[in-house]
Amino acid sequence: MTRSIQDVARLAGVSSRTLRHYDQIGLLPPSSTGAGGLRHYDDGAIRRLQRILLLREVGLPLTEIADVLDAQTDEAAALRGHLDVLRDERGRIDRQIASVERTLTALEKRRPIMAEEMLDGFDHTQYQEEVTARWGADAYAASDAWWRGLGAEGQAEWKARLDALNADWVDAAGRDVDPTSHEAQELAARHVQWLGSVPGTPRADDGGPLRDYVVGLAEMYVADPRFAANYGGGDGAAFVRDALLAFAEREL
Amino acid sequence: MTRSIQDVARLAGVSSRTLRHYDQIGLLPPSSTGAGGLRHYDDGAIRRLQRILLLREVGLPLTEIADVLDAQTDEAAALRGHLDVLRDERGRIDRQIASVERTLTALEKRRPIMAEEMLDGFDHTQYQEEVTARWGADAYAASDAWWRGLGAEGQAEWKARLDALNADWVDAAGRDVDPTSHEAQELAARHVQWLGSVPGTPRADDGGPLRDYVVGLAEMYVADPRFAANYGGGDGAAFVRDALLAFAEREL
DNA sequence: CCTTGCGCTTGACGCGACGTCAACCTCTAG
DNA sequence: CTAGAGGTTGACGTCGCGTCAAGCGCAAGG
Structure with missing residues (x-):
């Protein structure tokens, strides 16, 4: 029939x-x-x-x-491969959700963010300058001009994004995640991605941050106590460093 | 510049x-x-x-x-709207992951599934027959032919999908979720979607299951103890019914 | 015999956010 | 004068269909 x-x-x-x-x-x-x-x-x-x-x-x-x-x-193999794709997808969405939520809270109570808006943001570009000194003196000038050019609203958004990344680092470090694990490597990828959004960052031919630059930053995160504090003390910074080093070795 | x-x-x-x-x-x-x-x-x-x-x-x-x-x-409004989209997306992916995982376990230890493959599947079509008697006697014949036509592998896959749905119902019922909540309504949507994949199901003009049919099934899930057992006893079946009724009212 | 209408056919564009040629232009350095 | 770098404007491909548009074969009703 x-x-x-x-x-x-x-x-x-x-x-x-x-x-x-x-x-x-x-x-x-x-x-x-x-x-x-x-x-x-x-x-x-x-x-x-x-x-x-x-x-x-x-x-x-x-x-x-x-x-x-x-x-x-093989059907099972295809499904297992697909499972990885799905998990990655979920990870991406989870991070997007976290990022949007943070941006929203930042928008709602704008004041506290404004109060410290210069702090972390400039802390970061400041340290960056220390490192980028090796890569050219005008890097900092470009970075500084970019930051001021963002405007108050743009700076708030940018700060929210940085806050989200840092919070996730601290969270993962607190859970004793393995620096070479999938989760930690995704954080590292995000960190590198974030670096890529910072003007003045020394770049490889593909537009991504230079490997040596990332390695240098990673070591500095531990060496400099002002920075280590950002990641919840020595252990947190060490975790960030190890994850970034593993990532740099594998991907950059 | x-x-x-x-x-x-x-x-x-x-x-x-x-x-x-x-x-x-x-x-x-x-x-x-x-x-x-x-x-x-x-x-x-x-x-x-x-x-x-x-x-x-x-x-x-x-x-x-x-x-x-x-x-x-408004930026905040746009982000809030987007947040809903993201959450839906994550829900979808979570369900896909669960489904793939179940299919994989079903593929790995095929035996236990085979042992009971006729059980739930036919239980379901059996009940369906009771209901569909009101909608035409050949409905069951078509359904039965379809089921046999699926073949052993197809039946196993179909069973895995049904298992995943039922497990999620039981899980949600166990957590005392509100039947009108987003989560429960998504389960209901999935249930109706699943019904749509069953041949012989009486359909509306848009191809989806007929509203009255869904309502009838929902009531039967509670009324018939053999069925209620499927959803973890009386409370579970009542939860499924309430969610389905709310869904039918809103969407069908 | 002609029309109407149903159910079906093929063919084509549209979506979203670009990647990737292809063919051409403009300016500079050797 | 020429090669090369760095641009430009199309235009097609991606993925899984939804959605017209135009036309065909067949049955019932005028």
């Missing part, structure tokens, strides 16, 4: 457009076609569709579904 | 293509253009770019960034 495209669509809870699309990309050709190009689907095709939808529901891209169903790939 | 497009790109850590794109969509026009159409950016433009990047980093779409920066929209 074969069914029309609409029958199948209703059965499976998808649109007929979707079925045509799956035909077009070769994922699910109809079992036969009749007068005027009408698509007919038999039980085998419907069985295949069910499996497609199960895999689609967990977010597997259609091309990978095709690989799995055509047995070119 | 104005800078070239590459200068700005390096400063901000984005590609020149991105800057051209932002010009094209009107998000960030250069402050001036010179010979041959060369783009020049002054401090004001760079300031605007910094704010764009801050908002972009938290995932705000470019169109909304434009709204915020051009002050057509």
